[in-house]
Amino acid sequence: MSRINTDFRGIIMFRRDYRERDLLVKVLTDKIGPAMFFVKGAKKRGFRLAADILPFTHGEYIGLLANDGLSFINAASDTAQYRNIATDIRKNAYSTYILALVDSAFPDGQGIGGWFDQVATALKLINQGLDEQVISNVIETQLLIRFGVSPTWDRCVICGRDDIPLDFSEQSGGMLCQNHWYLDERRMHLDPRSVYYLQRFSTLNLQKLNSIKINPSTKRRIQFVLDTLYDNEVGLNLKSKRFIHQMGKWEEKLKK
Numbered sequence: 001m002s003r004i005n006t007d008f009r010g011i012i013m014f015r016r017d018y019r020e021r022d023l024l025v026k027v028l029t030d031k032i033g034p035a036m037f038f039v040k041g042a043k044k045r046g047f048r049l050a051a052d053i054l055p056f057t058h059g060e061y062i063g064l065l066a067n068d069g070l071s072f073i074n075a076a077s078d079t080a081q082y083r084n085i086a087t088d089i090r091k092n093a094y095s096t097y098i099l100a101l102v103d104s105a106f107p108d109g110q111g112i113g114g115w116f117d118q119v120a121t122a123l124k125l126i127n128q129g130l131d132e133q134v135i136s137n138v139i140e141t142q143l144l145i146r147f148g149v150s151p152t153w154d155r156c157v158i159c160g161r162d163d164i165p166l167d168f169s170e171q172s173g174g175m176l177c178q179n180h181w182y183l184d185e186r187r188m189h190l191d192p193r194s195v196y197y198l199q200r201f202s203t204l205n206l207q208k209l210n211s212i213k214i215n216p217s218t219k220r221r222i223q224f225v226l227d228t229l230y231d232n233e234v235g236l237n238l239k240s241k242r243f244i245h246q247m248g249k250w251e252e253k254l255k256k
């Protein structure tokens, strides 16, 4: 890519101190996916782009984009922070996790197609108050394929049937119909509702979602399936994920 100023849309993923006065800012861009930006003088008081590079800020930027090495931001417009994400610990934790997942799933400096809009919409919905766990589950389900794991969600992996009860089998890499449950005695024993949601999540366009409500026990089962896949098949061990897990334990304690 030539070193000329380019317009791009961006979401600030995280920032890191660099030297005394400068910052490295990781931005999810619509043009080249995740990219690291060097922002000179960013820690000086009165820095003109200070508000534009706060965590969980999104907007239009102009800068020099590099496919490898550091990129540069020169100007910003129409930026806004996802306020509720920045201030609410649960929303913050799940949004941080979504961005970390995306950062792991895509190499820096390459296009990510429709994923920019899907992530921007996920954060917008979490900011608006939709269930952050469910939104994360949708992203988790759809990113599996990026990590080389592509479960068959919609039908039995053996015979293709989808008209009788299905259950998820990790060992088989997808659903088994009732007739083939005998093949995996360690199948997940999911209820039809959890199966239904996993199937929907795998193809859901978040931009068409207005509301979603799933009961706690179904959410636990869905999360169990996704955690199993991410732990065993993908093998990711993200700090942000461990934090969510820890947060769940605190909440359990508080209930008691």
Ligand SMILES: [Zn+2]
Binding pocket: 156, 157, 158, 159, 160, 161, 176, 177, 178, 179, 180
């Ligand atoms: Zn079957």
